[in-house]
Each structure stands twice: as C-alpha cells, then as structure tokens.
Amino acid sequence: MPFIPHTENEIHDMLSAIGADSIDQLFDEIPAHLKIKGLDGIPPGMTEMDINRLMQDRAAADGRPICFIGAGSYEHHIPSAVWQIATRGEYYTAYTPYQAEASQGTLQLIYEFQSMMTALTAMDVSNASLYDGASGLAEAVLMAVRANRKSKSRRILMPRNLNPVYGKVTHSIVQHQDIELVDVDFDADTGKTNLAALKPYEGEDITALVISQPSFFGTLEDVDALTDWAHANNILVIAVVNPLSLAVLKPPGEWGEQGVDIAVGDGQPLGAPMSSGGPYYGFMCCKKAHVRQMPGRIVGRTVDQQGREGFVLTLQAREQHIRRSKATSNICTNQGLVVTASTIHMSLLGANGLERVAASCHQNTNALVEKLSAINGVDCAMSGPRFHEAVLKLNKPVADVLTALAEKNILGGYDLSQDYAELENCLLVCATEMRTEKDIALYAEALEAALC
Amino acid sequence: MLIFEHTAAGRKTKIQAPETDTKISDIPENLMRKTSAPLPEVSEMQAVRHYTSLSQKNFSIDTHFYPLGSCTMKHNPRACNSLAMLPGFLARHPLAPDTCSQGFLACMYELQNMLCEVTGMAGFSLTPMAGAQGEFAGVAMIRAYHDANGDVERKEILIPDAAHGTNPATATMCGYSVKEIPTLENGDVDVAALKAAVGPQTAGLMLTNPSTLGVFERNIEEIAAVIHKAGGLLYYDGANLNAILGKIRPGDMGFDVIHSNLHKTFSTPHGGGGPGSGAIGVSERLKPFMPLPVVTREGDQYRWLTEKDCPQSIGRMSAFMGNAGVLLRAYVYMRLLGREGMQRVAEFATLNANYMMAKLKEKGFQAAIPDRYASHEFIITLKKQAKDLNVTAMDFAKRLLDLGYHAPTTYFPLLVPECLLIEPTESEAKEALDGFIEALVQIQQEAETDPDMLKAAPYTMPVNRLDEVRAARQLDLSWGSSRD
Numbered sequence: 001m002p003f004i005p006h007t008e009n010e011i012h013d014m015l016s017a018i019g020a021d022s023i024d025q026l027f028d029e030i031p032a033h034l035k036i037k038g039l040d041g042i043p044p045g046m047t048e049m050d051i052n053r054l055m056q057d058r059a060a061a062d063g064r065p066i067c068f069i070g071a072g073s074y075e076h077h078i079p080s081a082v083w084q085i086a087t088r089g090e091y092y093t094a095y096t097p098y099q100a101e102a103s104q105g106t107l108q109l110i111y112e113f114q115s116m117m118t119a120l121t122a123m124d125v126s127n128a129s130l131y132d133g134a135s136g137l138a139e140a141v142l143m144a145v146r147a148n149r150k151s152k153s154r155r156i157l158m159p160r161n162l163n164p165v166y167g168k169v170t171h172s173i174v175q176h177q178d179i180e181l182v183d184v185d186f187d188a189d190t191g192k193t194n195l196a197a198l199k200p201y202e203g204e205d206i207t208a209l210v211i212s213q214p215s216f217f218g219t220l221e222d223v224d225a226l227t228d229w230a231h232a233n234n235i236l237v238i239a240v241v242n243p244l245s246l247a248v249l250k251p252p253g254e255w256g257e258q259g260v261d262i263a264v265g266d267g268q269p270l271g272a273p274m275s276s277g278g279p280y281y282g283f284m285c286c287k288k289a290h291v292r293q294m295p296g297r298i299v300g301r302t303v304d305q306q307g308r309e310g311f312v313l314t315l316q317a318r319e320q321h322i323r324r325s326k327a328t329s330n331i332c333t334n335q336g337l338v339v340t341a342s343t344i345h346m347s348l349l350g351a352n353g354l355e356r357v358a359a360s361c362h363q364n365t366n367a368l369v370e371k372l373s374a375i376n377g378v379d380c381a382m383s384g385p386r387f388h389e390a391v392l393k394l395n396k397p398v399a400d401v402l403t404a405l406a407e408k409n410i411l412g413g414y415d416l417s418q419d420y421a422e423l424e425n426c427l428l429v430c431a432t433e434m435r436t437e438k439d440i441a442l443y444a445e446a447l448e449a450a451l452c
Numbered sequence: 453m454l455i456f457e458h459t460a461a462g463r464k465t466k467i468q469a470p471e472t473d474t475k476i477s478d479i480p481e482n483l484m485r486k487t488s489a490p491l492p493e494v495s496e497m498q499a500v501r502h503y504t505s506l507s508q509k510n511f512s513i514d515t516h517f518y519p520l521g522s523c524t525m526k527h528n529p530r531a532c533n534s535l536a537m538l539p540g541f542l543a544r545h546p547l548a549p550d551t552c553s554q555g556f557l558a559c560m561y562e563l564q565n566m567l568c569e570v571t572g573m574a575g576f577s578l579t580p581m582a583g584a585q586g587e588f589a590g591v592a593m594i595r596a597y598h599d600a601n602g603d604v605e606r607k608e609i610l611i612p613d614a615a616h617g618t619n620p621a622t623a624t625m626c627g628y629s630v631k632e633i634p635t636l637e638n639g640d641v642d643v644a645a646l647k648a649a650v651g652p653q654t655a656g657l658m659l660t661n662p663s664t665l666g667v668f669e670r671n672i673e674e675i676a677a678v679i680h681k682a683g684g685l686l687y688y689d690g691a692n693l694n695a696i697l698g699k700i701r702p703g704d705m706g707f708d709v710i711h712s713n714l715h716k717t718f719s720t721p722h723g724g725g726g727p728g729s730g731a732i733g734v735s736e737r738l739k740p741f742m743p744l745p746v747v748t749r750e751g752d753q754y755r756w757l758t759e760k761d762c763p764q765s766i767g768r769m770s771a772f773m774g775n776a777g778v779l780l781r782a783y784v785y786m787r788l789l790g791r792e793g794m795q796r797v798a799e800f801a802t803l804n805a806n807y808m809m810a811k812l813k814e815k816g817f818q819a820a821i822p823d824r825y826a827s828h829e830f831i832i833t834l835k836k837q838a839k840d841l842n843v844t845a846m847d848f849a850k851r852l853l854d855l856g857y858h859a860p861t862t863y864f865p866l867l868v869p870e871c872l873l874i875e876p877t878e879s880e881a882k883e884a885l886d887g888f889i890e891a892l893v894q895i896q897q898e899a900e901t902d903p904d905m906l907k908a909a910p911y912t913m914p915v916n917r918l919d920e921v922r923a924a925r926q927l928d929l930s931w932g933s934s935r936d
Contacts, residue, residue, distance in 0.1 A: 017807055300924070311918075349491075
C-alpha cells in the first residue's frame with residue numbers, strides 16, 4: 001500500500017483496541033447511500049519507476065527554448081546550494097512555526113529574510129511574505145485603506161504602466177470592499193507616468209498612489225517627484241518594485257523627502273525558478289508607523305526565560321485565527337519554502353553579487369535593443385533610461401512574429417497589444433544575465449527572417 | 453548567531469554572479485542607489501553551514517511525529533519533489549506559448565480531472581495559492597452567482613462556531629457579514645438554530661465536514677436542503693478532506709463549491725508555512741465563475757482558458773497560474789496512489805485516529821466527544837488536569853517537545869477548553885502512535901507528581917518558552933532596526 005505502513009496484524013490489533021469489527025465500521029455515521037463504490041475516473045496507481053518516465057517525457061516535451069520574455073518572471077542563475085539546502089526535510093516538511101521552541105530554524109531564517117528585505121528596500125519593517133507580487137499589491141491596497149486615516153474615499157490611483165495582471169488581480173481581490181481603482185495614463189514616448197496626468201487629482205481625497213519601478217515597459221519613473229507629489233496631497237505611496245533592481249536603483253524607502261509608505265513586489269528574481277509561474281513569493285515592507293496594519297506573518301526577536309535570544313511569530317492579534325471576521329486579511333500561510341530559498345540566495349550573492357547580476361541584465365538588454373532595432377522594421381518604442389526590459393515596435397502584428405520565432409526555439413517576448421490598444425505591434429523584450437551574445441545574435445537573425 | 457554576523461566587509465569569494473565590473477552609466481544619478489544594500493557578505497561554505505545548522509533547530513515530518521490537528525502532516529514522498537523540479541519544468545516561462553507547454557498542460561489538465569473525480573465536482577480551477585485564497589475565490593463565486601441572478605439582497609454568510617478563523621475573515625473580504633451557528637454538544641451543527649438563522653438574506657453556508665471537532669456532520673443532507681431551499685449555496689472547506697477521501701464526496705453531499713488544500717490531502721510539503729495550494733472545485737451552475745486560468749483540451753491539444761472564453765469569471769488570483777510547482781507535486785502524488793491508494797487514505801487516517809483515541813481513553817484521558825467514532829482527528833480536553841493540577845494544554849504541548857514529539861494543535865477549536873486536537877494521518881505506523889501515547893501517559897504522571905516541572909518545559913530545545921509580550925511590545929523585526 002503506497003505510503004501506508006500497516007501490517008494485517010497491526011490492523012487487527014488496532015481494531016480490537018477500538019472495539020470495531022472492520023475499518024468500514026468506523027465510517028458508519030456516513031449515510032450509506034452517499035458512500036462511493038470506487039473512483040473509476042482516477043487511473044490505477046503507478047510505481048515510482050513508471051511515474052519517473054512519464055514526468056521526464058513530459059518535461060522534455062516542452063523543450064528548452066531560449067527565453068527573452070520577462071513580464072513578471074525572469075530567468076536568473078540560482079546557485080546550486082540554494083535549493084539543495086531549502087529542500088532539506090527540516091525546512092521542506094515543517095509546518096508554520098507555531099511551536100516556537102521546535103521551530104527556531106524557520107523563525108530565525110524568516111527574521112533574517114525580513115532583515116534582508118528591509119536592507120534592499122530601505123524600509124523599516126518587512127513581513128514574512130505573501131503569496132506573490134500581484135496578490136501582494138492587492139493586500140497593500142487594502143492595507144493603505146486601513147492606514148490612511150485622513151482619507152475617506154477608498155480611491156487608489158493605479159498607473160497604466162503597471163504590470164496589467166497586477167491590476168487585474170488587485171481588482172479581483174478588493175472589488176467587494178467599495179474600493180475604487182482609478183487608471184492613470186502614461187506618456188506614450190517615455191512610458192512614464194507624468195505629473196500632468198496626476199494634476200486633476202490635486203487636492204482631491206485619494207487614499208494611495210501606486211508607483212511601479214521599473215514600469216511594466218522597463219522604463220524608469222521619476223520616483224522622487226511622484227512620491228513628493230502624493231505626500232503633499234495626503235496620499236500614501238505604494239511602491240511596486242523588482243527586488244533585484246534594488247541592488248542598483250534607489251530603494252523606495254529613500255524616494256522623495258520621506259520615502260514611500262508601503263513597498264511590495266515579487267521575490268521571484270531572488271532565487272525562485274520560473275517554474276510556470278510559481279511558487280514565487282510576494283514581499284511587503286512598510287514604515288514602522290503602519291506595522292499594525294500589515295497583513296501576514298511577522299517574526300520578532302525576543303528572549304526566553306533564561307535570557308537567551310530566540311524568535312517568535314509576533315503581532316498575531318492582527319491575524320485571522322485570533323480576530324476572525326475582523327482580521328486584517330484572511331491570509332494564513334506565507335510562501336515559507338520559497339522564502340527559505342531566497343534568503344539563502346541573497347546570502348550567497350550578497351550586495352555585490354546582486355549588483356553584478358542587475359548590471360549584467362541591464363547591459364544585455366541594452367545590447368539586445370541595439371541589435372534588434374538595427375533591423376529594418378524594428379524601432380525602439382520608448383526613450384529614456386530603462387532597467388532590464390524594453391519595448392520594440394515592429395512593422396507587423398507581434399503574435400505572428402512570436403509564432404515564427406517559437407518555431408526557431410526562441411521565446412521572443414510579450415505581445416503588449418493584448419493589454420494596450422495604443423501599443424499595436426509592440427513587443428516587450430528582456431535579456432537577463434543568462435543570455436549570451438550568441439543567443440542575442442540568434443534572436444536577431446530569426447527576427448530579421450520573420451519580418452521580411 | 454545571525455548570518456549578518458558572519459559578514460566581513462571586502463570578502464569576495466563569489467562565483468555565483470557574472471564576472472562584470474561594468475557600472476551602469478546611462479541611468480540618472482537620482483534614480484540610482486547611493487550605497488550598497490547592507491546584505492551579508494559570506495562565503496558559500498559559511499552560508500551552507502549556517503542554513504544547515506539552522507535547519508537542525510526545526511521539528512519536521514521527516515524528523516518527528518507531527519500530529520498537528522487540522523493540518524494533515526502526512527509523509528511528503530520525495531519523488532513528488534524531484535519530479536516537480538525536473539529542469540524542463542523549472543525552466544518553463546509562465547507565458548511560454550501553448551505549443552511549447554503541452555507536457556506541463558497535460559499534467560494540469562489531468563490534475564483538474566482527478567480532483568473533480570475525487571470530490572464529485574463538475575469543474576476545478578488550480579490557481580488559488582493557498583487554502584485561504586481558495587476560500588476567497590469560493591465565496592467570491594457565490595457572490596458572483598447571486599449578482600448574476602440579480603439576487604443582490606443576500607448579504608450574510610452562515611458559519612458554524614467551530615470553523616477555522618479564515619472562514620469569517622474570508623466572508624468579510626467578500627463584503628458579507630457573518631452569522632455564527634452554534635454547535636451541539638455531540639459535535640453536530642445545531643440544525644434548529646440554522647433553520648432559525650436562514651432566510652432571504654442568506655448567501656450561503658461555509659462548512660467543514662468532518663468538522664474541526666473531529667466528527668462527521670450526520671445531518672449534512674438536511675443542512676444542504678435547508679440552505680438550498682432558502683436560495684443559498686453551500687461551501688465546503690476542504691481542510692479535512694483527508695478524512696473522507698475515497699469514501700464520500702463533497703459533490704454528492706450537495707456542496708456547490710469546495711476548496712482543497714493540496715498541501716494537506718495531496719501531500720505537497722508545508723515548507724515551514726507555505727507555499728500551499730487551494731485548488732477550487734465547483735458544481736455545474738458555478739462553472740462560468742471559476743477563477744482563471746483553467747486548462748482545457750481541444751482535440752489532442754491543451755490550452756489555457758482566458759477572460760475571452762469565460763467572461764463571467766471572478767478573475768485572477770495570481771500573476772500567472774498559481775503555485776504551479778506545488779500542483780505538479782500533487783499530480784505526482786495522485787498518480788502514485790491511483791484509485792486504490794486514494795481510497796485507503798481516509799481508511800487508515802481514520803483507523804489511526806480512532807486507535808489513538810481508544811488507547812488514550814483507556815489511559816484515563818478525556819475525549820471531547822467520547823461516544824462517537826473520530827474522523828481522521830480527535831480532541832482530548834485537559835480541563836480536569838487544569839482544574840485539579842493547575843497544568844494546561846500548553847504545558848502538555850511543550851513537554852511533548854522534550855519527549856521528541858511535535859505538539860498537537862492546541863486551543864483550537866475554540867469551543868473546547870484546554871484542548872489538544874490530534875491528527876496522526878495514514879502514513880504513521882502503529883509504533884509511532886504507541887510512542888506518542890506513552891509520552892502523554894508519562895506527562896500525566898509528571899503533572900500529578902511534579903506540576904512545576906511541566907510549567908517550565910521544554911528543557912531540551914534550543915530555547916525554552918519565549919517572552920511573547922516583550923516581542924510584541926519591544927518590536928525587533930530586523931537586524932538593521934536592532935542596531936539603531
């Protein structure tokens with residue numbers, strides 16, 4: 001019996017201890033007519049040998065195309081030690097650290113994670129993680145509504161240059177709480193939110209402004225001016241950031257005069273494989289003044305009865321298992337195992353390693369843009385500084401071009417016309433540190449062929 | 453010692469990052485970071501040793517019996533991990549076109565179908581990333597269904613008082629108010645109170661069956677009829693699905709929507725608190741509202757359904773498609789078990805729970821519901837020990853750690869004073885159960901002879917009881933803050 005250790009003798013002894021004749025008898029409170037006879041729709045069990053073969057075939061069937069897609073998930077090198085340590089049974093098969101004395105490993109690791117995230121973002125506090133970046137933004141919006149006591153409007157300014165699926169997920173999650181998400185347009189030439197687009201909201205009751213740095217287009221916002229504008233109008237600022245970019249870009253805690261109020265993002269670039277979209281993790285940091293409004297687990301350092309240092313889950317009065325219908329969120333788990341991997345990843349790379357990865361992504365994307373925009377029928381669509389993604393305008397619809405590229409084993413990027421009517425024929429590309437000169441040359445060659 | 457305290461400035465041992473000394477020069481100064489982030493600077497060996505030794509301070513299923521009630525801490529087969537981490541699966545970009553995703557999509561499609569079969573539901577969406585998110589999606593679908601019918605006066609969700617805390621928190625997030633339904637002493641929902649509470653304002657009922665009290669809800673058909681007759685929908689919290697897997701299906705009991713915690717019933721790892729997966733199943737009438745994306749098959753090709761195919765969907769819960777790697781682990785687990793293995797899960801989980809309850813009763817412990825068979829879990833109440841000996845469920849729990857057992861769930865459900873909620877799961881052998889029972893007997897003796905000793909347990913852990921009040925009052929949440 002797969003994973004069930006009982007012998008016939010043991011079953012017999014256990015039933016006699018219970019005083020039951022059969023295992024079936026233990027289910028006699030279930031109405032007989034509702035019991036099922038079998039599960040014919042489930043295939044018979046497989047041996048480990050057979051499932052190995054099946055899964056290896058399926059993994060291989062999807063090939064290993066050269067990836068130039070970013071759009072929220074990025075191919076980065078992950079040191080071998082990261083997942084070897086993270087999948088040790090003591091991390092992999094532990095539960096949420098409710099029994100602190102028997103969970104000091106996980107608890108200390110989360111404390112170190114929180115420390116690393118505050119270091120990267122230059123914010124005061126971090127939680128133990130949320131599900132992913134998109135749902136993390138939804139939680140940040142709910143948090144801003146609780147935290148901005150001066151605002152009654154529950155209106156949130158959402159830039160259109162934010163990853164569109166982040167907007168969709170936020171809408172799905174907050175729509176039942178009378179929160180209004182207001183689109184803010186971007187400048188077509190630079191991809192940036194400009195202050196003119198915000199002008200109409202000056203003096204209005206607005207709860208929070210979301211700023212995406214970099215934007216979905218890879219371009220960089222004037223974060224100081226946007227942050228100061230919001231604070232001057234009693235608007236909280238929620239930063240959506242790529243954590244890898246913070247190795248080189250100004251951290252949200254230092255934007256403008258006071259820094260942002262809440263910073264969120266997806267931790268995937270820090271040690272999580274692309275893996276079809278998850279598991280990743282969402283991170284959330286905030287100013288100390290807002291910590292009691294923050295959702296999710298938080299670990300604190302304290303002492304035991306003998307004065308020894310130790311770690312516990314803290315500020316639990318915010319959470320669902322205590323507050324029930326008055327909790328700050330229904331969130332229960334975090335993404336513990338991915339956080340474990342990510343903490344090890346950041347330790348192995350350190351600030352200098354992350355800076356080199358970020359600089360290398362930036363260089364490779366610049367090289368890609370240079371090479372591709374030299375092709376007839378390809379233009380760089382947005383001017384100004386960028387991090388590691390860029391928008392190219394083609395002379396024909398992107399979908400057909402991507403299909404042609406995929407046939408040559410190249411994932412050419414993300415078709416922006418799916419989400420933006422005004423970005424017809426526009427392609428979002430990304431070249432991380434994993435792309436070589438040869439990869440870029442292959443892409444250029446294939447793209448030229450696809451366009452002629 | 454923290455990893456930060458192993459740091460030495462200027463240590464350069466790294467081979468994990470590209471060899472580039474080029475600085476970024478084309479981004480304006482005011483957008484750049486001025487000083488490097490204060491992250492650890494350690495060698496690979498220092499990091500490996502640090503995180504290996506930290507791991508050794510954890511209890512886990514791989515190292516200890518972990519009978520945490522309502523959490524289903526069963527064995528996590530290693531094949532599930534190694535096969536979900538095949539390089540081809542790890543390297544797949546979530547936006548890769550369907551043409552180079554057929555292997556992955558086949559697994560997801562078959563997983564959806566197997567979950568439908570085992571729960572008796574008509575459709576499944578895999579996207580919710582945890583039980584609580586599955587709950588949110590479920591209640592949001594109930595709301596979308598009523599809204600689509602123009603039935604906008606239904607503002608209330610009914611929830612038994614024994615429910616998990618996520619249930620009421622979720623209802624609030626979906627804009628509903630919550631009315632609690634009392635539970636009878638025998639563990640069943642108070643149907644008379646339910647009938648009195650139900651009405652045109654009822655959007656639905658959220659129910660866990662077997663309940664968190666560890667017994668099967670015997671009046672489930674009557675409850676379903678009461679709710680449906682009032683025009684409400686029935687939500688199944690799948691936290692305890694392990695208890696009935698292969699015996700009875702939520703769909704056959706009349707539930708309209710369920711979430712399944714794949715990290716419980718289908719053995720994906722708990723990972724120190726996630727990532728989980730709260731896949732969500734629906735009856736035929738809720739199918740149009742399922743969260744996206746969902747995999748479909750057309751001919752011999754698989755593809756994602758999107759907003760274009762499902763305009764009434766409640767939308768997206770995650771940036772891509774949820775915790776794909778967790779879903780692959782659940783898929784491998786279900787294929788390894790197959791139809792026969794799946795039916796044995798509830799049988800042996802229930803056998804183990806009832807055996808432990810019978811033995812503990814025999815040793816003088818008081819079961820919260822002594823006259824009924826347990827489901828896959830049961831409750832011991834230590835209220836007598838608390839009154840007579842002044843020792844609490846928490847003292848028992850902490851002392852268990854010294855004896856090499858992870859504590860059961862304590863103080864939940866809230867209805868039972870001084871309770872231990874014990875769930876052994878099907879993968880534990882009789883000898884582990886006997887060892888745990890002996891440990892509880894030993895602690896009972898210690899409680900009688902030396903209660904003060906129990907008050908200060910545990911003794912053998914890296915730390916003993918921690919000052920939680922200090923943790924909450926003198927917040928020290930990161931290394932940086934404590935240096936200031």
